[in-house]
Amino acid sequence: MLLSSQNLVNFVACQLFALLMAVWFRLYLHPSKTSPFIRHVVATLLGFYLALFCFGWYSLHFLMQSGLSYSVMVFAGLEHMHKYCFIVTLGYLILCQITRVYVFDYGMYSADFTGPMMVITQKITSLAFEIHDGLTKREGQLTPSQKYLAISRMPSLLEYLSYNCNFMGILAGPTCSYNDYMAFIEGTGYQPRHQENANGKENGKYKQSEPSPKNDVISKLCTCAISLFIYLSLCKLLPVERSINDDFVNNTPFHLQVIYLYLAMLALRPKYYFVWTLADAINNAAGFGFNGYNKDGSPRWDLISNLRILDIEFATSFKLFLDNWNIQTALWLKRVCYERCPINPTAATFLLSAMWHGVYPGYYLTFLTGIVMTMAARAVRHNIRPYFLVSDSHKRIYDVITWACTQVAISYTVVPFVLLAVGPSFKFYRYVCLIELCVELLTLKSIKLSVTLKDCCHEIKDNRQKGTHNSTDNNCNQKDKAT
Secondary structure, eight states, X not given: OOOOHHHHHHHHHHHHHHHHHHHHHHHHSOTTTSOHHHHHHHHHHHHHHHHHHHHGGGGHHHHHHHHHHHHHHHHXXXXXXXXXXXXXXXXXXXXXXXXXIIIXXXXXXXXXXHHHHHHHHHHHHHHHHHHHHHHHOOGGGSOHHHHHHOOSSOOOHHHHHHHHHOTTTTTTOOOOOHHHHHHHHHTOTTGGGGOBOTTSSBOTTTSSSOOOOHHHHHHHHHHHHHHHHHHHHHTTTSOGGGGGOHHHHHHSOHHHHHHHHHHHHHHHHHHHHXXXXXXXXXXXXXXXXXXXXXXXXXXXXOTTOOOOHHHHHTOOSHHHHHHHSSHHHHHHHIIIIITTOSSOHHHHHHHHHHHHHOXXXXXXXHHHHHHHHHHHHHHHHHHTGGGGTTSXXXXXXXXXXXXXXXXXXXXXXXXXXXXXXXXXXXXXXXXXXXXXXXXXXXXXXXXXXXXXXXXXXXXXXXXXXXXXXXHHHHHHHHHHHHO
């Protein structure tokens, strides 16, 4: 979500109001005190109020998108309902993004109404696939996670609107599964965590009263305050645009340009830390997000958390960074695209991510670059990492090197995402082109694969003459798989 200073104030005000309403919702509309129907109605009405306050009549798009998709779910056949729903929902989002960007305010940083629609799109498409899995497939055809997420009945209109537009997630998400949301509304979200232990006896330590999210909410609000302070202090001191300034590029050594790029991206990330952590705190304050207990018996409130800050900042691979950044969106991409796409799921997932984010060319450049970076990172891990596993000291050296490389690669990859336009992005690529290095790494991987296969074939031929064909053939197969 893109935020100007004025819209940032409106956003923070609405989210703080949502935080107060979340506390009230948990205390006074607790499942033990009222019915799921009342909780659905109040959550939905509060959500519409916040949307109307922030976006005015543009918030009607939320209802339009949800209404069209629900009609598809009801009237389309179950066999292809999820595909039609996916096309309609994503198509409506892209249409709104095109209208906003190319008709109204191209390049302007505003709290646009398509931000909440992005989360609603995730929820609607996830719901459609989960209904399809629950009503058309046998259990043997589903993965364990798909079995847990599968929905065995069509939601009512109120349940559907409450899931999509509740006040806790209407402005910044995060997305969540329909089953988890319904367990929260009905008050059954704690029951799976209160099961019997392996000895068949109830674990009295965990069989307690409903855990309180107070400590986690306070901790996350402190994280929000620190993140917002860092962002407001550094964002104007370290603008990303300076990395394509001719004077800066011509008069600054290359290694200092790389360091500046890393610091500029480091100063930009706290904006997302603030938005997503505050959204997580709001859901927790309402009682949503309980995810069992830690080993020491303390409750975990990270069921729908969207990031892990320390794991992001100290990630030693491209994959680790992506696994801990915008977690719920990554899960959505995995569930609706990566696990279901029969042809090149990695490229399809990055393409869907670009389409979902918006229509700025910089988004597509970022995610196309991400494909190359991901493949190059895999090549490095497979071909270079084994040489550093001989001792702990070598492993620590490898971790330091890969941390630095990962941070530089991430910073390089997301520059077009920040610059948005084609011209500035290509200007940056002209100055710093790491894509060539990635292609070379992939070429080396291909060469190594060919050499390994040749060696295997020669080895089989030689050993056949020695009468040891079977064992060598197995060794060759193992090398082929490892490569």
